[in-house]
Every structure is written in C-alpha cells, then in structure tokens.
Amino acid sequence: MDSPTQWQLPATHPALAPGQVHLWRLSLLVGPEQIAASRSLLGPDELAKAERFHFPRDQRRYTLARGALRRLLAAYLSRPAGDIRFVYNPQGKPALPTAELSFNLSHSGEIALFAFGRQGRVGVDIERHRPLDDLHALAESLFSQRELADLHSLPQAQQQTAFYDCWTRKEAFVKAIGDGLTYPLAQFDVSLLPGEAAALLRVKEEAQPANRWQMAAFAPASGFSGAIVVEGQGQELSFWGCAG
Ligand SMILES: CC(C)(COP(=O)(O)OP(=O)(O)OC[C@H]1O[C@@H](n2cnc3c(N)ncnc32)[C@H](O)[C@@H]1OP(=O)(O)O)[C@@H](O)C(=O)NCCC(=O)NCCS
Structure with missing residues (x-):
C-alpha cells in the first residue's frame, strides 16, 4: 500500500471499486448551519449519545463526524444519509448491517478521518501531538x-x-x-x-x-500522526478531502 501525502478534492464523489480503500480527511471547524445539518441526519441513539458529552466541543465533534460519516456512506451506497442504519460489535465498532462496505473513523482535535473499503476490515486512527x-x-x-x-x-x-x-x-x-x-x-x-x-x-x-x-x-x-490498517493484500489507498 502506498502512502501518498496529497489529499485530493474530487469534483464528484469517487467510485470505490473492490481492492480500493478511500481515506477522507475533513475539518470539524465549521459553522452552526453545518452542525445543524449534521444533527438532522443522526438517529435517536446518536442524538442521545451526543447529549451525553460533558463538553459542548465534544458534542460538536461527535455530531459533525457522524453527520459526515452518514453523508459519505450515502454517496457510496446511493442511499439517503438519514436512512443508514448501523450495527455494533460488543466493543462498539460500528458497521453496516450488510457486508457491502466496511468503514472506520477517528477524530482528534478538529480533524476527522474516515476509511472505506469493499474487501476486509479497516481501522484508522489520528492523534494530535x-x-x-x-x-x-x-x-x-x-x-x-x-x-x-x-x-x-x-x-x-x-x-x-x-x-x-x-x-x-x-x-x-x-x-x-x-x-x-x-x-x-x-x-x-x-x-x-x-x-x-x-x-x-x-x-x-x-x-x-x-x-x-x-x-x-x-x-x-502538521503536528498529527495518522495510520490505517486494511485486511488483505494489495489494496490501493487514495486520499480525499479538503481540511488543512
Ligand atoms: C475504539 C477506541 C479504540 C477509540 O479510541 P479513540 O482514540 O478514543 O477514538 P477515535 O476517534 O480514534 O475513534 C472513535 C471511533 O471509532 C469507532 N469505534 C468505536 N469502537 C470501536 C471499536 N471497538 N473498533 C473500531 N472502531 C471503533 C467509532 O466510530 C468511534 O466514533 P464515534 O464515537 O463517533 O462512533 C476505544 O474507544 C476503544 O477501545 N473502545 C472499545 C472499548 C470497549 O470494549 N467498550 C465496550 C463497551 S461499548
């Protein structure tokens, strides 16, 4: 797997073929309209989780990351973002009820990362130094x-x-x-x-x-580390997004 550093801003949503993995980087520093737009996509369990954060900053980041996750999944699946349902393993990893796409997300500071693949499991992590x-x-x-x-x-x-x-x-x-x-x-x-x-x-x-x-x-x-792990050999990784 290569690790290029260019984050491309696509003109249209890129297609995800088997054997490809897409990594998206998005900024969580956005205005109130975008927070409200993200909140409108969340399900009751996600809204309840958002409410449980002690700090408004954490509530905002969670809401925005979940909203972005739903929008990205909606584009890959050609389905309305608000209709997407998640299932969770016993350790809390979210997944789609069907195996059509695997994904994972991570956020640190004001940056969120989202990984999507069609074959095998994916895991992603970001940490601000x-x-x-x-x-x-x-x-x-x-x-x-x-x-x-x-x-x-x-x-x-x-x-x-x-x-x-x-x-x-x-x-x-x-x-x-x-x-x-x-x-x-x-x-x-x-x-x-x-x-x-x-x-x-x-x-x-x-x-x-x-x-x-x-x-x-x-x-x-700058000042962040990031890593992605993908199950399976020879998957092609591409980097998308516009933050930073
Ligand atoms: C998953 C975990 C490593 C996240 O660490 P973190 O650095 O605080 O958070 P990150 O920003 O990197 O990742 C959080 C995202 O990972 C995903 N996630 C949650 N649990 C996960 C798991 N077990 N495996 C993979 N991804 C997971 C979620 O999408 C979460 O985002 P969300 O809160 O918006 O839904 C950590 O919380 C953990 O180990 N949880 C499991 C603990 C457990 O067993 N809990 C049982 C009760 S549910």
Whole structure:
C-alpha cells in the first residue's frame, strides 16, 4: 500500500471499486448551519449519545463526524444519509448491517478521518501531538517490548513523534480487528523508527501478519500522526478531502 501525502478534492464523489480503500480527511471547524445539518441526519441513539458529552466541543465533534460519516456512506451506497442504519460489535465498532462496505473513523482535535473499503476490515486512527509528561510511563503500559526498545533507542527530540506514530499504528490495528483497546496491546509489534516504513511486524500466534494486514502511515496535518490498517493484500489507498 502506498502512502501518498496529497489529499485530493474530487469534483464528484469517487467510485470505490473492490481492492480500493478511500481515506477522507475533513475539518470539524465549521459553522452552526453545518452542525445543524449534521444533527438532522443522526438517529435517536446518536442524538442521545451526543447529549451525553460533558463538553459542548465534544458534542460538536461527535455530531459533525457522524453527520459526515452518514453523508459519505450515502454517496457510496446511493442511499439517503438519514436512512443508514448501523450495527455494533460488543466493543462498539460500528458497521453496516450488510457486508457491502466496511468503514472506520477517528477524530482528534478538529480533524476527522474516515476509511472505506469493499474487501476486509479497516481501522484508522489520528492523534494530535500533545506534549506528554508521562510519555515513558504511558508507553510502558501500551507498547510491546520491541516497541519500547525502539522508542528508547531514539534521541529524546524524536521520541514524541515516534510515540504517536506507534500509538496510531497500534490503534488502527485494534480498530481494524474491532476489539479496540480490549485487544492485548503488548502482543503485537508495529514499526515506529523514523524512516522505517509503517508495518505490522509481529502478531502473537499469527505466523505472517504482513500477509493478512496492510498498514500505512501518513501525516493528516502538521503536528498529527495518522495510520490505517486494511485486511488483505494489495489494496490501493487514495486520499480525499479538503481540511488543512
Ligand atoms: C475504539 C477506541 C479504540 C477509540 O479510541 P479513540 O482514540 O478514543 O477514538 P477515535 O476517534 O480514534 O475513534 C472513535 C471511533 O471509532 C469507532 N469505534 C468505536 N469502537 C470501536 C471499536 N471497538 N473498533 C473500531 N472502531 C471503533 C467509532 O466510530 C468511534 O466514533 P464515534 O464515537 O463517533 O462512533 C476505544 O474507544 C476503544 O477501545 N473502545 C472499545 C472499548 C470497549 O470494549 N467498550 C465496550 C463497551 S461499548
């Protein structure tokens, strides 16, 4: 899978063929009309979830991301956005009731990412780089032994970016699987060293994870890390959107 950095703004909604994966990047910094338009697309459970956020900022981001997800799915499925129904696995991963399209989304700060494919599962993650006082303690609780060794081998000035690169790659993988953070995070290794291609290096009890999963890393914007994991070999990734 390539990881180009050009985000294209399509004139019309791009068709998604089997073997292709589309990654969309959208800004969540929009005006009240767009928030209202997104809210009008949400189902009762989504509206109830939006209400439960403590901070208005989180409610806005959730509402906009769900609205955008519905609009993008509607374009791929040629169906009204408000008619789309979701099902959830026990760990909360949303999916369509039929297997016609798989998708995943992530947001951090004011950027949202949406991944769509027609074959296999997908997982995507974005993280804004925030200074972390407890970077090493966090890494100890989240990373595998190999990842910790790689992180510690780097000069301090490179460790924050490497931390977020590693973290987004790990999250994209557990989101593709659908287990989220219930998946044992120390039982697989991803690459994190600068200049090293994004890769799933080892999954415990899986002899050749590289044959089953594709991983790509990209910069959603300056100061962010992003990663996508797709099930299956040789899928072609393209980048769409207009934020940043
Ligand atoms: C999924 C998870 C990794 C998200 O982490 P995050 O960095 O806070 O959030 P992101 O922005 O990257 O992703 C959130 C989106 O991922 C999707 N998502 C939710 N659960 C998911 C899962 N298990 N796997 C993949 N994607 C998931 C949703 O679309 C969610 O967006 P939404 O809240 O707008 O619906 C984390 O919340 C998790 O591990 N959840 C599972 C925990 C669990 O078992 N819960 C059981 C009760 S439902």
